Structures are given as C-alpha cells and as structure tokens.
Amino acid sequence: MHKSLSPRVNALSRRAGCLVMLLSLLFLASCSHQKGGSSQPGNRAAMDTTLVIAMLGDADYLNPVLGTTVTSGNIFGLIYPSLLQSEFDTTTGLLNYMALEKKLRPLTPGQGKKAPKGALAKSWTMSADHKSITYTLRHDAFWNDGKPVVSGDFKFSYQLYGNPVIASARQQYLSELVGADKGKVDFDKAIETPNDTTLVFRFYKPVPEHLALFHTSLTPLPAHRWKDVKAEEFRHSPLNQNPLGAGPYKLKAWQQQQEITLVSSRNSNLPKPGNIPAISFRVVPDYTVRLTQLQTGAVDVVENIKPEDFSALLKANRNIDVKTVGLRVYDYVGWSNIDQAEFHRSGKLRPHPLFGSAQVRLALTLAIDRQSIIDGYLKQYGVICNNDISPSLKWAYNNRIVPHGFDPQRASALLKAEGWVAGPDGILQKEGKRFSFVLYTNSGNARRNYASVIIQQNLRSIGIECKLDVQESNVFFENLQQRRLDAWLAGWSIGLEIDPLDVWGSDLQKSRFNFVGYRNPRIDELCELAKGKMDTKDARPYWLEYQEILHRDQPITFLYWMKETQGFSKRIEGADLNISGTFYNIDDWKLRPSATIAP
C-alpha cells in the first residue's frame, strides 16, 4: 500500500523540499541585500567618525556621585569636568596633580604629555598648618547649558557625596573634613565659597598636600540642575539619564544594556571638544564575541584580553595591536593565619592549626612554582609578586628584596623543623593532624583555575593534600568577608596611593579586608607613620621596612603581578595608555579614516 502511494508522497515531499529551498533563498537574498546595505557610504562614514569600545556590562550610573563601576567612571569622566588633572609619573610612580597654572611636583623629563587644560582650578594654596586648602577657579568654565561652573557647585556636590541617604561610594573622600571626626561633616565650616571662583576646604587635622588634593578633587555636579532633587529621589531621578556636564563629550543616547553613545561637545574648553566625533560604548557580554568583533573591526577596543589569545588574534588581523599597562593587579593564595573557627566561637585569636606559623607559610610559598604559572599562562605579561607594593610605584618599591624562589627541598626542611612529618599515606602529619585543606577560588576565572591546579600539584609533591573547590563569586566573597575559609586563591587591585591598613591592620574588626587575620603591630605603626608624613617621598623608609616584614612573615603567598592587556584597532592614533586608566587621554585620540572611503 505504501508503495502504491509513493508517487504522490514523492510529489508532496518534493513540493516541501522546494518550499524549504525557496525559504532559504529568500532568507539569503534578504541577507545579501542587507550585507550590501551595511557597507553603504552612510554607514562607513558613521564608522569612520565613531570609536567603538566593547564593554562587559552597562554603566550603573553616569553620575559621579553614584557611579561605582570602572566603566561608569570612564564614561562620566568624559562628560564631567574635574577640578584638577592627575597624572601618573612612570619614572617615579608618584601621582602628580595639576591645575591650570600650578603643579604639585615639577615634571620629570618625558612625562606630563597631557597639558592640564581641562582643570577647573587655576591654582591652589595649602595653608602652612596643612589644615586648609584654597582653590582659585577659572572664570571661563561653563556647563553645557551655558551657566558658569562656580565654587558653589563644589560645595553643593560635596553635600551630596556626604549625604547618608544618597550613600555615595565616595564618602570616604570627606573623612578629613571638619566635623568628620565627630561623625558628621559640618559643611558650613568645612567648605567655604567666599565668591564664585574661590573654594576653601578645611580639615580637622593636618593633611598631606597630595592627599588633600586627591580628596578635594571629586567631580562636581551642576547645582542649578540638581538643587530641587530630594535626597531620597536622587538615585532614581530622571536627571541621571540625561547628565549635564562640561567635559569634552556629551551623552547622545543611552540604550540600557546595549549602548552608550557620546558625541564631542563642540563648545567645551575643558580641555577642548574631543577629537573623535562620536564614541560608542557597546555592551558585549561574551568574551569570545568581543574578540571576534575586534577581529572583524566591529569594535575598536577590547579590554582584558587573555594572554593565550594574543598570538591568534595578532595573526588573524594585522590591524590589531595589543597594548599593556600595569602593574596594579595581583593574585595571591590566602592562608588563614588565625584559627577562624575558634575566632568565631569565642573571639579568641589562636594561630591556625595549619597556617598559623610564618615558617609554614614560607614553606608553602617556597613549594609553589610561581614562575611556572607565569610561564604557562601569563608569559611576558606576568611578574613574580613579593608584596603588595607594585614595582610600578618606584618611589616606594623595595628592589633589594630577593624573591623566594621555587625550592621544595627547603620547604620540606622548614616543615620538618615545624614538626610536620610524613604519615603512613604520604601526607604530612603533626600530632595526629594531617596537612590537608581545601583551596577555594571563585568560578569563571581561567587563570586562577590554571594556577590552582599547579599549586595543588606542587603541594602534593611535598606531602600536602590540597583539594580544590570553586564557588560562585558572590558566595566566595561573602565567605571571605566572614572569614570562613582556611585557604583561597584570589586577587587585589591596588590604589595608586598606598594605604594598606584595611588589608593588614591588626584590629580585625576595623580592618575588614584582613581576611587572613594577620597581625603585626609594627605594620600598623609603619602605616600610621607613613600617613603622617606631609611629603609622600619622606615615607619611603617606612614602606621599605613594611615590604621586608611582609616578605618575612608571608601573611599570604603573593603569586604574580599581571599586566592589563588591551586590544586596540590600529586605526586609533595617539592612544597613550597609563596605569591610571586605559582611556586616560581618549579626548586626544584620532581615528584614521578607512582607505576605501569614497571621496
């Protein structure tokens, strides 16, 4: 029966086949039409005038009081003006602050390529007692609506930064202002504006000049625009979608979770209208797709490219350049110095049964082959890390410290001296306790996964059992904060001003990021002494000693510094990367027009 019907069925399926083909043809036809459409001159012209930067996620707020992510900072930094311009001096590793007519430090040759034309301050004077700083502002600075930028804008903005209802992440900057020591900044006394171009900040204690400059140069908002917004409504005010700035760029469109487009602000003199007519920040959440887009030329800048992708990327497209900047970021293995369980139970501080001794921690560092992690993963983009003062901060870096090399024999000897001897299963034992622990890390980080496997192997070879566990980032972070983990692999990104007390301070309630529970009174002392110096460079001896102590105590095993690696299209000219940020001189960048553009 089936057979007798087959001609008809055949006809039917043939017809169906034709339909499929027809559909596919239509499909392709519409695609090729569109392909043609995309390279129309209008679009090419748009590409030639638009710099496209890929970003992982959307900006949170384009409001300097509220924005917390790096992306947000990069973008609102182009929209809003700043009181001072800061520049990282690569020969000394010191931050320089510049007003139009004054600089904190004289420029070293080859540095200071960026003239401070964008600064709102003409000059400043620090009082002799270091308890107040007076700025003179320029007369010719205007918001995009034509209203002048005045000292009142700063006072108004600092009140927003300090308002607990607004909960700005930058309220720490106000911590030296008059009244802050009593819990509440007294804005009438702390910030004075005798006239529109004079701005005075008063502190309750003497503050070093560089810190005063750093802490008083928060970005201002236009007071006339924001004055009627209630604090409770500040975070969801519609004005956040439509920022009024004065910088080289203006917001043109913000399609949430997709794209933020800025256009050069033609009337800006802070410092000038951006060279590139338009900058588009596009959200591309997937890494592989970001790479693909860089290769096809759909985007021009992709940040944080993994070292393993460089060679393929450069080979695939000769118009791509990989630029590096660093060193600000390091990975480490945290060993709990204190017995966390006992600490939670009774509040008592006892050494951790495994990692409580500095000698044991040193042995662990010696047993880990840090160089092979660098050779295997980071290659020339990694440097062995000895402590948390970056080699880039040359003025403070102690280059006499010899890194602990890879030396499993010495590690074993140190452990033996501490009473750890091999048990029947080959794992070290001491008083019946096996040297076995779980090394936690956060999920989704290929580099840390790679490092943790090497660490596991290295430790196994000297008789230490290290089990690996990966936790969801939020959970991992919470466990760290609550000091629930014994050993973990994580990282820090350091600030350009050295202030490590949060991470190493002995008061474990106050030093919230001292996850390992390291305590050394001399470290607290050195940090305080360094902070008390009115000239940064005078603190150098303290920082040298600080590094020696950390090198000896090994509160954690510092693994490696990483260079940040950014992929750039070669059509960008004049990009000058700086440790203070990839987009540090973006208003000076230029785009080379495509060769095929019609005249």
Place this chain on the structure above:
Amino acid sequence: MLKYIIKRLLIAVPLIFGVLTLTFFITRLAPGDPAAMYIQPGISPNVAEQIRAQYGLNDPVPVQYVKWLSNVLQGDFGRSFSRAQQPVFEVIASALPITVTIALLTLIANFAFGILIGIISAVRQNTFLDRFLTVSALFFYSMPEFWFALMMIILFALKFPLFPASGLNEIGAEGYTPVSFVLDRLWHLVLPVTVLSINGAAGIARFVRGSMLEVIRQDYIRTARAKGLKESVVIFKHALRNALLPVITLAGSSLPFIFSGALFMEVIFAFPGMGRVTVEAIFARDYPLIIATTFLSGSLIVLGNLLADVLYAVADPRIKL
C-alpha cells in the same frame, strides 16, 4: 469551557503566590549580599549599611516579608537594586520586546520547519531522506546551543563575514530610513534565530515524526485513502490534525520561553533580553527583580498549560473540558 478556564485561573492565584513566597525566602536565605559591590577597600564601611537600609534589608526577614506582601498586593513590586533603582516592571518592559521578537521568530521557524521535516520523514519512513533528516535532526538536537552559536559566529561573522557577530543594530543605524532600520535589525537577528530554531526544530521534528507514524497506521487513514481522497488531503487534513495533539503540548509549554528569553543567545549575541535580566538579577542578588521575573515566568507557565489544555479541546472534539 469558560467555567473551566475561570476555575483554573482561580487555582492559579494561590499557586503563583506560593511560588513568590518561596522565591522571597529562598533569595533572602541564600548566601550573598546585594550591597556586596560596596564592600571594598577605599569605600567607607558605612556605605554598604546605608545601601542595605535603603533597600530595607536591615529588618528581620518576616518583617521584610510582611512589608513586601503589602506592596505586592498593591501591585508594587519595588525598584531594582542593581539597575539604577528603576521600577522592576520598567526593567522588564524594556527587555520584553526584544525577547518576544526573537522568541516569536524562533517559534514560528521552529514549528514550521519542525512539522515539515517531521511529516516528510514520517511519510517517507525508512528511506534515505528520512534517515538523513533523522540523523541530522539528532545531530543538531544534541548540540549545545552556546557552542553552536559560537561556531556560527566564527563561520559566518569571522571566516565569511556575512552577518554581524552581535548587537541589535549597526553603528549609526539611527540615521537609517525606517525600512533599512528594520532590515538592519532583521539582518542582526539571522544568526541567533537560526541557531535557536535549528535546535528547536530538530526536537519538534522528532515529535511530529513519531506521532505522525502512529496516526498514519490508523484505520481511519486507510478509510480516507480508500475513499480515494488525494494524498495531500489525507496527510494534511486527516492525519496531521490528529498527529499535532502532542505538539500542542509543546506549543503551550513554549509560552514561557517567549517571555523568559534564551540566556545563552542573549549573552553571546549581546541582546538585552529577559534571560540576561533574570540571570544578572540573580548574580547581583537583586531581590525585587528576581521576584518580578519569577512572577512573570510562573504566571506564563500556568497560562501556557491552560492554553495547551484549551487547545486540546479545540483540536480534539473527544476531549471535553
């Protein structure tokens, strides 16, 4: 039937409510802190506290629950924690159109291709064509979507640059005429919709083939043929209608997909759709947004099932509701 529908809808209310209550407690009891991003060196410890106070997270959980309940009963699901305190329904409203466009295109392609392939391989059972279609359907069905998507991007965006790798529109598309804008949008949708529908169509094709084979062997099909009806009438009118019953279940259960989005596709192709809203909310511990998306998908699952039941009755007169 109307009575049945109303009854089902009434039962759905406590069900959805129970789901929301459960979600409320699970999210709050799970580890993680919505203010976690404010806990880092250089940020005052007060900030996280102030943020938690703003979100009302300092109250005991039962108190939070009562407050939340009274708000929800007034139709207020609150403001998102992680997205600039936008009202949660605004967040959803901006993501839904994108998700629905993609999902509808995908579903149409899914069912059109799936049913077509299913019929062909059933009608030509055990021929080369059937085997070829079966094997390739199985091949695509078992392929992980994210991998397939990446391969398609590498093939069609990188090696043969025919389609864009991601995004919804070209740079400068705002300046296009409405027609070119829509065409540009469609051009951007080709790869994701293809990936999603190839995968889905393969599954549906297997379903249709199976149920079609069963139906073709029934007596009434033989009767239809014996009456001398045209083969196309036999297949499409007599067999297909009966064979589609299980497919209706599939269609009903696809309803939540239309609104909940396809996470991998949205991440890979950079579409700001519902999948990303949901998952990013979970990672950011954005409680109000998690609950709102749960509400949406919970309601849709209930509605989808109801729809499928109603469609059964429409398609098969033997079923009485």
